[in-house]
Amino acid sequence: MFLLRILLFFVILYVILKFVFRFLVYGFVKKHAKNFHTPHEEQKKEGSTHINYPGSNEQKLIDKEDGEYVDYEELKDDSKKN
Helix, strand or coil: CCHHHHHHHHHHHHHHHHHHHHHHHHHHHHHHHHHHHCHHHCCCCCCCCCCCCCCCCCCCCCCCCCCCCCCCCCCCCCCCCC
């Protein structure tokens, strides 16, 4: 009988804690969900597509006149691979 009471106590405690933590986590997530919503997302219309290419607004740092052309010669491998 004593073992049954202990088992019943833990089952009831589990159910109560399950509901309490569910409400605490729901409240925590709802409270902090505002931080994850960026204002940029609000400006877009639903169903629209917008693509941002990285570096599209940046100017190139090196001019075409800068730099050096290096002439190279292609070497052939004379050894035969079998």
